[in-house]
Amino acid sequence: MKSLFESETHQDILNRIEKLNESSSPNWGKMNVGQMLKHCQQPMEIALGKREMKGKAVFFTKIIFKLFKPMMYNDRPWKRNIGTAKEFVITGPQDFETEKNNIVKLINEFASKKNNTNWPKHPIFGVFTTEQRGQMQYKHLDHHLTQFGV
Numbered sequence: 001m002k003s004l005f006e007s008e009t010h011q012d013i014l015n016r017i018e019k020l021n022e023s024s025s026p027n028w029g030k031m032n033v034g035q036m037l038k039h040c041q042q043p044m045e046i047a048l049g050k051r052e053m054k055g056k057a058v059f060f061t062k063i064i065f066k067l068f069k070p071m072m073y074n075d076r077p078w079k080r081n082i083g084t085a086k087e088f089v090i091t092g093p094q095d096f097e098t099e100k101n102n103i104v105k106l107i108n109e110f111a112s113k114k115n116n117t118n119w120p121k122h123p124i125f126g127v128f129t130t131e132q133r134g135q136m137q138y139k140h141l142d143h144h145l146t147q148f149g150v
Contacts, residue, residue: 017150036144043136
């Protein structure tokens with residue numbers, strides 16, 4: 001699985017983002033391009049310790065999610081229209097250029113932490129290794145950039 005911590009993969013993601021424009025439209029889903037860029041920032045902010053999820057998963061939910069944890073970073077692509085946490089759903093208007101600049105900054109900040117060994121615990125899935133975090137962030141970005149045809 002590719003990782004956002006690999007220089008070539010990091011640059012590929014940035015190149016794909018550069019191909020987006022305000023009129024880029026999705027091949028599936030409800031978000032427009034600005035909303036998608038805003039959406040992609042949120043899991044990265046959680047990984048960087050800049051955002052906390054509202055509420056806490058109950059014990060039973062955590063057990064269920066741990067069964068699905070490997071799907072976050074394995075080689076199998078996510079299905080189209082896969083569900084998302086309610087707080088990650090973006091419905092309001094977003095400024096494309098602002099959100100594009102914000103996601104690029106976050107990607108660069110995240111990629112610079114490839115030697116980090118002290119990550120915040122994920123509020124639902126628990127502990128991830130650095131390698132798994134790089135793979136997970138790549139997989140999420142790849143899913144949404146594929147959604148928009150880049």
